[in-house]
Each structure stands twice: as C-alpha cells, then as structure tokens.
Amino acid sequence: xxxxxxxxxxxxxxxxxxxxxxxxxxxxxxxxxxxxxxxxxxxxxxxxxxxxxxxxxxxxxxxxxxxxxxxxxxxxxxxxxxxxxxxxxxxxxxxxxxxxxxxxxxxxxxxxxxxxxxxxxxxxxxxxxxxxxxxxxxxxxxxxxxxxxxxxxxxxxxxxxxxxxxxxxxxxxxxxxxxxxxxxxxxxxxxxxxxxxxxxxxxxxxxxxxxxxxxxxxxxxxxxxxxxxxxxxxxxxxxxxxxxxxxxxxxxxxxxxxxxxxxxxxxxxxxxxxxxxxxxxxxxxxxxxxxxxxxxxxxxxxxxxxxxxxxxxxxxxxxxxxxxxxxxxxxxxxxxxxxxxxxxxxxxxxxxxxxxxxxxxxxxxxxxxxxxxxxxxxxxxxxxxxxxxxxxxxxxxxxxxxxxxxxxxxxxxxxxxxxxxxxxxxxxxxxxxxxxxxxxxxxxxxxxxxxxxxxxxxxxxxxxxxxxxxxxxxxxxxxxxxxxxxxxxxxxxxxxxxxxxxxxxxxxxxxxxxxxxxxxxxxxxxxxxxxxxxxxxxxxxxxxxxxxxxxxxxxxxxxxxxxxxxxxxxxxxxxxxxxxxxxxxxxxxxxxxxxxxxxx
Amino acid sequence: xxxxxxxxxxxxxxxxxxxxxxxxxxxxxxxxxxxxxxxxxxxxxxxxxxxxxxxxxxxxxxxxxxxxxxxxxxxxxxxxxxxxxxxxxxxxxxxxxxxxxxxxxxxxxxxxxxxxxxxxxxxxxxxxxxxxxxxxxxxxxxxxxxxxxxxxxxxxxxxxxxxxxxxxxxxxxxxxxxxxxxxxxxxxxxxxxxxxxxxxxxxxxxxxxxxxxxxxxxxxxxxxxxxxxxxxxxxxxxxxxxxxxxxxxxxxxxxxxxxxxxxxxxxxxxxxxxxxxxxxxxxxxxxxxxxxxxxxxxxxxxxxxxxxxxxxxxxxxxxxxxxxxxxxxxxxxxxxxxxxxxxxxxxxxxxxxxxxxxxxxxxxxxxxxxxxxxxxxxxxxxxxxxxxxxxx
Ligand SMILES: Nc1nc2c(ncn2[C@@H]2O[C@H](COP(=O)(O)OP(=O)(O)O)[C@@H](O)[C@H]2O)c(=O)[nH]1
Ligand SMILES: C[S@@+](CC[C@H](N)C(=O)[O-])C[C@H]1O[C@@H](n2cnc3c(N)ncnc32)[C@H](O)[C@@H]1O
Ligand code: SF4
Ligand SMILES: [Mg+2]
Numbered sequence: 001x002x003x004x005x006x007x008x009x010x011x012x013x014x015x016x017x018x019x020x021x022x023x024x025x026x027x028x029x030x031x032x033x034x035x036x037x038x039x040x041x042x043x044x045x046x047x048x049x050x051x052x053x054x055x056x057x058x059x060x061x062x063x064x065x066x067x068x069x070x071x072x073x074x075x076x077x078x079x080x081x082x083x084x085x086x087x088x089x090x091x092x093x094x095x096x097x098x099x100x101x102x103x104x105x106x107x108x109x110x111x112x113x114x115x116x117x118x119x120x121x122x123x124x125x126x127x128x129x130x131x132x133x134x135x136x137x138x139x140x141x142x143x144x145x146x147x148x149x150x151x152x153x154x155x156x157x158x159x160x161x162x163x164x165x166x167x168x169x170x171x172x173x174x175x176x177x178x179x180x181x182x183x184x185x186x187x188x189x190x191x192x193x194x195x196x197x198x199x200x201x202x203x204x205x206x207x208x209x210x211x212x213x214x215x216x217x218x219x220x221x222x223x224x225x226x227x228x229x230x231x232x233x234x235x236x237x238x239x240x241x242x243x244x245x246x247x248x249x250x251x252x253x254x255x256x257x258x259x260x261x262x263x264x265x266x267x268x269x270x271x272x273x274x275x276x277x278x279x280x281x282x283x284x285x286x287x288x289x290x291x292x293x294x295x296x297x298x299x300x301x302x303x304x305x306x307x308x309x310x311x312x313x314x315x316x317x318x319x320x321x322x323x324x325x326x327x328x329x330x331x332x333x334x335x336x337x338x339x340x341x342x343x344x345x346x347x348x349x350x351x352x353x354x355x356x357x358x359x360x361x362x363x364x365x366x367x368x369x370x371x372x373x374x375x376x377x378x379x380x381x382x383x384x385x386x387x388x389x390x391x392x393x394x395x396x397x398x399x400x401x402x403x404x405x406x407x408x409x410x411x412x413x414x415x416x417x418x419x420x421x422x423x424x425x426x427x428x429x430x431x432x433x434x435x436x437x438x439x440x441x442x443x444x445x446x447x448x449x450x451x452x453x454x455x456x457x458x459x460x461x462x463x464x465x466x467x468x469x470x471x472x473x474x475x476x477x478x479x480x481x482x483x484x485x486x487x488x489x490x491x492x493x494x495x496x497x498x499x500x501x502x503x504x505x506x507x508x509x510x511x512x513x514x515x516x517x518x519x520x521x522x523x524x525x526x527x528x529x530x531x532x533x534x535x536x537x538x539x540x541x542x543x544x545x546x547x548x549x550x551x552x553x554x555x556x557x558x559x560x561x562x563x564x565x566x567x568x569x570x571x572x573x574x575x576x577x578x579x580x581x582x583x584x585x586x587x588x589x590x591x592x593x594x595x596x597x598x599x600x
Numbered sequence: 601x602x603x604x605x606x607x608x609x610x611x612x613x614x615x616x617x618x619x620x621x622x623x624x625x626x627x628x629x630x631x632x633x634x635x636x637x638x639x640x641x642x643x644x645x646x647x648x649x650x651x652x653x654x655x656x657x658x659x660x661x662x663x664x665x666x667x668x669x670x671x672x673x674x675x676x677x678x679x680x681x682x683x684x685x686x687x688x689x690x691x692x693x694x695x696x697x698x699x700x701x702x703x704x705x706x707x708x709x710x711x712x713x714x715x716x717x718x719x720x721x722x723x724x725x726x727x728x729x730x731x732x733x734x735x736x737x738x739x740x741x742x743x744x745x746x747x748x749x750x751x752x753x754x755x756x757x758x759x760x761x762x763x764x765x766x767x768x769x770x771x772x773x774x775x776x777x778x779x780x781x782x783x784x785x786x787x788x789x790x791x792x793x794x795x796x797x798x799x800x801x802x803x804x805x806x807x808x809x810x811x812x813x814x815x816x817x818x819x820x821x822x823x824x825x826x827x828x829x830x831x832x833x834x835x836x837x838x839x840x841x842x843x844x845x846x847x848x849x850x851x852x853x854x855x856x857x858x859x860x861x862x863x864x865x866x867x868x869x870x871x872x873x874x875x876x877x878x879x880x881x882x883x884x885x886x887x888x889x890x891x892x893x894x895x896x897x898x899x900x901x902x903x904x905x906x907x908x909x910x911x912x913x914x915x916x917x918x919x920x921x922x923x924x925x926x927x928x929x930x931x932x933x934x935x936x937x938x939x940x941x942x943x944x945x946x947x948x949x950x951x952x953x954x955x956x957x958x959x960x961x962x963x964x965x966x967x968x969x970x971x972x973x974x975x976x977x978x979x980x981x982x983x984x985x986x987x988x989x990x991x992x
Contacts, residue, residue, distance in 0.1 A: 526963055526982050549826040552930075552983040554771075554799035554847050558670060559616055559868055559876035561923045562888055562915070568926060571988045583959060 014104035086347030097214035100183035131161035188255025194218030235263035269325035296344025301369035303340030413469035428452035521590035613662035618872030627807035632874030654907035656692035666858035675705035683721035707753030725763035765794035793854035884917030884945035921951035934974025
C-alpha cells in the first residue's frame with residue numbers, strides 16, 4: 001500500500017495524433033516501467049489494438065514509479081481514456097478517478113474540438129491541468145502561438161505550458177516533475193469503510209470480468225467480500241493487482257490507488273461504470289456522487305442480410321454484450337427485412353463499432369436501418385411514450401406533441417470552410433450560440449437537434465471541410481419539435497424499414513431524396529411502380545418506375561436446356577436476396593443502399 | 601432409302617448431329633464451333649456413326665421423328681457423310697412418315713453448290729444462315745459471305761428444297777425501326793416457309809462481349825428492342841409467317857418439328873462434339889448427356905470408348921417440369937397441358953406456383969385455357985420474369 005502523499009493520478013487528454021501514445025511511451029520508459037527488451041514502441045497503442053479486438057473502448061492504466069528530483073519515489077498512475085463523445089460518461093468517470101490531467105497539444109496544429117470537451121470536463125471537476133506543447137522538434141511548431149491559443153480558447157493559464165518533443169525526449173523530465181509538483185496528492189482515509197469507484201470493466205477469457213477501480217477510502221484485499229452499491233450484488237474478491245503495465249498482483253489497494261480486482265463476476269453487464277464498491281460487512285455510509293446507469297442515445301434495427309442468420313445474430317449479440325454492457329437489443333420484425341433486433345447504442349461511433357465487430361468477428365452480413373434518436377411522445381391522454389422506432393409511432397390524432405433531444409456541438413475548423421459549415425448547421429436546424437476566432441481557426445458552438453446529427457451530419461461536415469473540421473457534442477435537453485412520420489410507399493404499400501421521424505420542414509427534401517434513390521435501386525418490373533413519400537395521407541414526393549418491357553432471351557441454345565435451367569437456378573438464388581413487397585420484388589441491396597445515410 | 605414405319609405408340613425421338621467446324625469464328629458466336637485447317641472426313645464419319653450407334657442402344661423402341669444437322673457449319677460436311685448418317689439412323693430406329701431432316705447451311709457460293717448433293721443424301725429442309733441483307737452489317741457480324749451471295753444461296757435453296765428456312769440477326773447496333781422494316785420486308789419477299797429472327801445477344805467469352813464491354817458499340821435499348829420485336833411479328837405475320845416461338849416464324853404446318861422436341865420436353869439424342877441429349881428414364885426423369893466439346897477430344901474418345909459422352913447426369917422429374925415450363929412458354933400456343941401431363945407424368949398445375957400464376961393472369965401476362973397455358977403478347981417479352989415467378 002502506497003503512501004498517500006506520494007501518489008499522483010493523472011489522465012492524458014489529447015486529440016488524435018497529437019502524441020499521446022508517444023508521450024506515454026516516454027514516460028513509461030523514463031520510469032523504467034518496462035525493461036528495454038519489453039519496451040516496444042507505443043505501449044498504449046499495442047494494448048489499444050488488443051482492446052479493440054477484445055472489447056470496445058475501455059479505460060486503462062499504467063502505474064509508474066518515479067524517483068523525483070526531491071529524492072522521493074512517487075507512484076504515478078497514468079489513466080488513458082477513450083476520447084469519443086459516445087463514451088463521454090465513461091471519460092468523466094476516468095477523469096473522476098484522477099486529480100489532474102496532462103493536456104497534450106500538437107504545437108504545429110493547435111487545439112481541436114474533441115480536446116475541448118474533455119478539458120472542460122476536467123476543469124469542471126477541479127482537475128489541475130498541466131498543458132504540454134508537443135512536437136516542438138517540428139519546424140512547423142509554433143509553441144508561442146499555440147500557448148496563446150490554449151489560453152484564448154480554453155481559458156486556462158498556459159504560461160507554464162511545457163515544451164516537449166515526445167520524439168526526441170526533450171521536456172519529458174519536466175513533465176514528470178510537473179506531475180509531482182503541480183498535481184495534488186489524493187485524499188482518503190485507510191481506516192474508513194471501503195469506498196472505491198468502479199472505473200471500467202472488461203471480460204478476460206482467463207480471469208473472467210476484470211474490474212478497474214480507484215480506491216477513495218479504506219483498503220481492498222483479496223478474500224474481502226465486496227458489494228456493488230447500485231445493484232447490491234456481493235462477490236468475494238479473488239485477485240487484487242496493478243498494471244505495471246503488465247498485470248501484477250499486489251497485497252492490497254489503499255486510498256488514492258488505482259488497480260484491478262477480479263471477483264468471480266460472470267458478465268460485464270453485472271458491473272456498472274461509476275458504481276461504488278464497498279465492503280459487504282462494513283459498508284460506507286453513502287455512495288459516490290454522479291452515478292448514472294448507461295443509457296442508449298441512438299437506436300437502429302439490425303437485420304441479417306440472409307434470414308437464416310437470425311439465430312447466429314442473436315448469439316453474436318449476446319457474446320458482444322458479455323463485454324460491452326452499454327448496448328441493448330431486443331427482437332423485432334419488419335415486413336421488409338424479416339426478423340432482426342432493435343438495438344440501442346451510446347452514439348454513432350458505438351453503433352459503428354458494434355456493426356463492424358458483428359461483420360468482422362462473427363461474419364455477419366447486416367442491414368442497418370436509419371438510426372433514430374429517442375423521442376418523447378406526449379399523448380393527448382396525458383401519458384408519455386418513449387419512441388425508439390419510427391415504425392411504432394402512435395396515431396397522430398393521439399399525439400399532443402413530440403420532444404426530441406438537442407445537443408450542444410462544438411466545431412473547430414480553418415476559417416476558409418466556415419461558410420459551408422455554417423450553411424450545413426443552418427440546414428440542420430442549428431442555432432448558433434457562439435463564433436470565435438483564434439488565429440485562422442474558428443470555433444463554433446451550435447445547438448442542434450440530435451436527429452439531424454445522426455442522419456449524416458458527421459459525414460457531411462467532413463466533406464464540406466475537406467476533413468479539417470473537428471466536432472464534438474454534449475447532450476443538452478429535450479425540446480418540443482414539429483416532427484412528423486415520413487412513410488415511404490412502394491406500389492402503395494408502406495415500407496416499414498424506411499419510415500422515419502423528421503422535422504416537417506425537412507420532410508419533402510428527405511422524401512424526395514429517398515424516392516429518387518429507390519427509383520434507381522429497384523429494378524423495373526412487369527408493371528409500373530409508384531414510389532411515394534407521405535406524411536399521413538399526404539404525398540410529399542413521388543417517382544415512378546416504368547414497367548419492364550422485355551427480358552426474354554432471343555436465342556435458344558438448341559438442346560442445351562440445362563443451360564437455361566441453370567440460369568433460372570441462379571436467378572432463384574438471387575431471389576433469396578429479394579423481399580416481395582405486395583407484388584413488388586425489392587432486392588435486399590436496394591434497401592441497404594437506400595438506408596445508407598451518406599446520401600447527396 | 602429410309603425404313604418407313606407406321607406410327608405406333610412408341611415414344612418419339614429426335615436426333616441432333618453436331619458438326620463443330622467453321623471457316624471462321626463469328627465474333628458474336630458462342631456455339632461449339634472451331635476453325636481447323638484440315639478435317640479427316642473419313643475419321644469423322646466413322647466416329648459420328650459410332651456415337652450414333654451407342655445412343656441407339658440406349659433408346660430402343662423409340663421412333664425417330666426428325667434429324668437436325670447443326671453446327672458449327674454442317675454445310676462443310678461431305679455430302680457422303682450426311683448420307684451415311686441418315687442411312688444409319690434409319691437402320692437404327694424406326695422412323696415416321698415424312699421424317700424431317702434439316703441441315704444448317706452457310707450461304708457462301710461453295711456451300712450453295714453442294715445443296716443438291718445434300719438433297720440426294722436425304723436432307724429435306726435447309727436452314728440458311730443469312731443473318732443480314734447488307735454488306736456493312738455482314739462485315740460487322742464477321743461473316744464471310746456478301747448480301748449478293750446470300751440472295752443467290754436463297755434462290756438455289758428454294759429451288760432445291762420444298763422446305764426452306766433462314767436466319768437473321770437483328771437489333772444490331774444503330775439499327776433503326778425504319779432500317780429493319782426495309783430489310784425484313786426484303787427478306788420476306790423470298791417467301792420462305794420459315795424464318796428465324798434472333799435479336800443480337802452478347803454472349804460471354806466472345807469477341808463481341810469484350811468489344812461491347814469496352815464500349816465500342818451499343819445495342820438498342822430495351823424499348824427499341826421491344827419495338828423491333830413487335831415490328832418483326834407484324835411484318836412476318838402480314839406475310840403469313842406466324843410467330844410460333846419467340847424467335848421463330850412459320851407458315852402453318854411449316855414449323856420446325858425438330859425444335860418442337862426441345863420446346864415440348866421431348867426426348868432427343870445428341871451426337872458430335874458438345875451435343876446435348878435427353879434420354880428417357882422412368883417416372884418423368886431424364887438422362888442428360890453432353891458430349892466432349894473439343895473436337896479432337898471427342899474424336900479420340902469415340903475411337904477409344906465407343907462414345908463421346910463427357911458428362912451424363914440425371915435430370916429429375918421436378919427439374920424437367922421446370923425445363924418444360926421455361927421452354928414451353930416460348931411457344932406462342934404455350935404449353936399443351938395434355939402433352940405436358942403425358943411427357944412429365946403430372947399435371948402442369950403441379951409444376952407451377954398457383955399464386956404466381958393467378959397474379960400473372962391478373963396482370964395480363966398469362967392466359968389460361970382448359971388445354972393450354974400461354975403468354976399474352978405483353979407477357980411473351982417478359983418471359984424471364986414470368987418463368988422465375990411461376991417456378992418460385
Ligand atoms: N516530430 C514529432 N512527431 C511526433 C512527436 N510525438 C508524436 N509524434 C508523431 O505523431 C504521430 C502521432 O503520435 P501518437 O503518439 O500515435 O498520437 P496519439 O494518436 O495521440 O496517440 C506519430 O507519427 C508520432 O511518431 C514529436 O514530439 N515530434
Ligand atoms: C448454330 S447457329 C449458326 C448456324 C450457321 N453456322 C450460321 O452461322 O449460319 C444458329 C443461328 O443462331 C443465331 N445466332 C448465333 N449467335 C447469335 C447471337 N450471339 N445473337 C443472336 N443470334 C445468334 C444465328 O442467326 C445463327 O444462324
Ligand atoms: S455463327 Fe455459325 S458460322 Fe459463325 S462461328 Fe457460329 S456456328 Fe460458325
Ligand atoms: Mg495513439
């Protein structure tokens with residue numbers, strides 16, 4: 001158990017590619033955390049890849065022992081966190097486990113939007129923030145300008161920002177000294193009942209569920225029966241350890257320490273990030289503040305492209321959930337797409353990760369319906385319904401009004417793209433809150449409805465800014481909106497999988513876009529097919545697929561009748577990938593393409 | 601010359617003879633045709649005879665209704681070979697009165713000169729590969745003959761044979777309705793009893809396929825192709841050549857009996873490289889035979905094993921029903937329900953999806969009568985969609 005005053009816990013906040021991994025390597029190396037033989041490049045990154053394969057995006061820690069200039073040996077716990085908005089709550093818990101943050105900014109690039117959101121979170125919980133200007137070895141580095149930018153944009157004192165080159169090692173010693181001298185030691189009392197925060201957890205095939213903890217008060221030991229306060233579940237602790245960065249067993253973890261435990265927990269779903277762990281027979285009086293059960297923000301339907309894969313999809317979702325309790329799923333059926341699952345995610349990135357993993361690890365070819373946010377439908381009878389699926393929308397006459405989630409978005413970009421980004425935000429019903437400049441970079445703060453953002457905002461933003469804009473957001477509140485259900489009818493039959501909730505002002509454009517796309521995607525058939533977009537009974541856009549006139553093969557192949565039959569068999573195999581809609585056959589691919597969000 | 605037998609209850613049989621050689625490979629053609637400097641006609645004759653005997657042993661009790669010499673270019677065969685094959689067939693099987701014996705001929709002058717000899721050999725119907733009536737189109741199609749040669753060949757054929765058919769390929773690149781009207785009108789003025797008019801089809805593994813993929817030429821779009829098709833039916837019909845199959849037109853009674861065997865789930869023997877056969881098996885199933893495609897391989901095989909079959913597989917009764925629906929609906933009269941039931945051992949209604957049939961009748965694509973199931977004029981052009989629904 002380490003002495004409290006010699007512990008420093010810190011998080012690293014950085015935009016992608018600003019040098020977090022390289023700097024972490026340097027810190028580990030300088031503290032001798034790994035022998036030279038073990039020290040390969042980018043220790044964090046190699047672990048990231050492993051994590052990516054095993055789980056989604058998890059926090060991780062490394063414990064370093066640093067002999068400081070004052071002669072004392074300090075324990076430095078480096079906390080690495082996923083930097084994406086989808087995991088904002090997880091990030092907030094990781095930050096909560098530390099007393100300070102290193103803010104790493106590329107001195108040739110400057111501050112980006114994602115960095116901002118995380119720094120603000122750190123400041124909000126009173127972190128001591130130590131700014132680091134990295135990559136000063138680069139000729140393009142402008143440490144002075146970036147120092148001012150940090151002060152202007154973030155509003156913290158950067159006069160003592162440390163110029164560093166994680167590449168050459170310049171400034172790394174100064175960083176370690178700053179951690180020791182500027183960051184406060186954690187507080188806590190070893191004699192009080194155990195109070196620890198569950199920072200994160202993941203599934204390890206050998207150890208079962210591994211729980212990352214930060215001890216606040218009391219001591220955690222092997223053999224102790226712990227209790228998770230949110231669920232009341234009790235487990236005897238069977239392993240206590242730290243990451244050096246290898247998993248290393250220790251006797252106990254005391255106040256201020258960060259480490260891991262295992263306790264025969266079967267599923268990650270049994271652990272809740274942010275929960276308080278205490279001792280079953282001597283519990284602490286009250287849990288840590290700020291615990292929130294995870295909540296899905298974006299929903300979509302996942303359907304196997306081949307209906308025969310339904311059971312496989314179910315099993316695969318269960319397997320993924322072993323390790324990622326933050327997504328939920330429930331069986332649903334669609335006339336267009338057959339049997340599948342309605343799934344809830346923390347955000348768009350989370351959705352993409354799960355989709356990608358189902359494809360890569362489970363070999364599943366999926367159809368994803370348009371993502372939907374959670375709407376609050378206030379009905380005329382005074383009741384409130386949460387709507388995850390546009391297909392379930394109650395009859396409009398029974399709806400008093402609908403509320404939709406709004407976000408506050410921060411966008412940073414070079415000013416030459418400002419015009420097109422402003423237009424994009426306006427088109428998406430955005431409300432401008434702030435526009436500031438730092439040098440030639442603009443910072444925009446906009447309020448936007450989340451449903452506009454999940455549609456294709458991020459792709460559009462990347463394309464109008466040629467990839468130079470960075471974007472981040474926070475959920476803000478629910479607001480009433482003039483939302484309508486846009487139905488797509490093929491040959492007068494509504495296609496459930498294509499229904500969506502949109503703002504009335506967008507309905508026509510969105511409907512027209514979909515109709516045009518479907519017109520190109522649905523092959524001509526024996527009769528002409530009207531394609532309509534409608535709000536209730538009112539058609540807002542229409543296209544017609546003209547009838548097929550001729551598909552007969554002119555030539556016949558003499559006695560080679562098998563050739564024709566084999567062609568037919570191929571056609572039949574192709575048909576398996578068709579859905580019959582009324583009398584219309586729609587290829588699966590047409591749905592997939594119609595559902596692709598990046599249109600225009 | 602042929603042993604004529606009174607019609608009995610014996611099941612009918614058709615005989616196809618494939619001659620795999622051509623003077624030049626046409627760029628659109630994916631038939632089993634090969635260009636060879638030298639062909640040992642005696643060896644080929646002996647081999648074809650041996651292949652024929654092999655199949656005769658497997659089709660006892662059948663009565664021969666037709667013989668068809670196809671290719672390749674059968675008008676490159678020695679008339680002696682044709683004669684020997686016809687003679688042998690008549691020894692091996694009983695034949696019907698007026699056995700139809702067709703030979704495909706290319707309209708070059710040399711070949712036209714041989715037509716009389718084929719008639720002496722027993723051929724009573726000739727099918728000329730005219731393809732087009734203007735030199736530019738013939739060059740595009742890679743043909744060796746000119747329009748004039750084609751006209752002369754037609755003339756000779758008409759005086760030599762009672763039954764004459766010729767082939768045209770239309771819906772060629774840049775072909776307009778007016779141009780086709782003019783060309784077809786001229787073609788119809790020869791008063792042949794039978795015409796095969798095929799829309800140009802781009803087949804995989806042909807020179808045209810590659811050139812078309814590179815965008816060197818474009819085919820008429822679907823609408824123009826449909827209009828060209830309708831025009832063909834109108835013009836031919838006006839001259840008394842009624843469309844009896846998607847691409848075939850005939851005066852009543854002048855239909856190709858041989859091809860009807862393919863379209864009506866008949867049995868047939870196929871000899872020569874790449875030829876296909878359908879031999880009877882119990883309970884509506886059939887044995888599908890395919891001869892080796894490469895001429896040299898086939899020849900060696902016949903000489904060593906006594907037959908040229910590379911592949912024989914059972915086509916189940918279910919599969920034959922599918923074939924019979926696909927092929928039968930190509931006919932204007934459609935599927936003869938009684939014949940279907942007799943040949944496949946089950947009623948037509950059992951072979952097709954009743955819901956699809958009802959829908960297609962509703963849509964005006966199919967027309968059902970107590971004796972026949974047929975396509976309507978609209979439905980005929982959409983036969984691929986139709987069959988894939990009916991057989992789903
Ligand atoms: N020149 C220079 N390159 C650096 C420095 N630090 C990191 N890099 C490079 O910047 C890129 C991104 O670094 P990385 O540590 O992976 O960034 P991360 O995405 O924040 O983890 C890599 O190519 C590094 O080699 C530095 O101080 N100087
Ligand atoms: C077995 S082939 C050829 C017979 C003969 N060797 C000839 O070329 O005249 C029978 C007919 O099929 C037609 N044909 C062949 N390939 C075709 C294609 N790719 N598209 C349309 N018709 C084709 C031609 O009209 C040809 O005469
Ligand atoms: S079209 Fe006739 S002549 Fe031309 S290659 Fe084919 S079979 Fe031979
Ligand atoms: Mg990295």
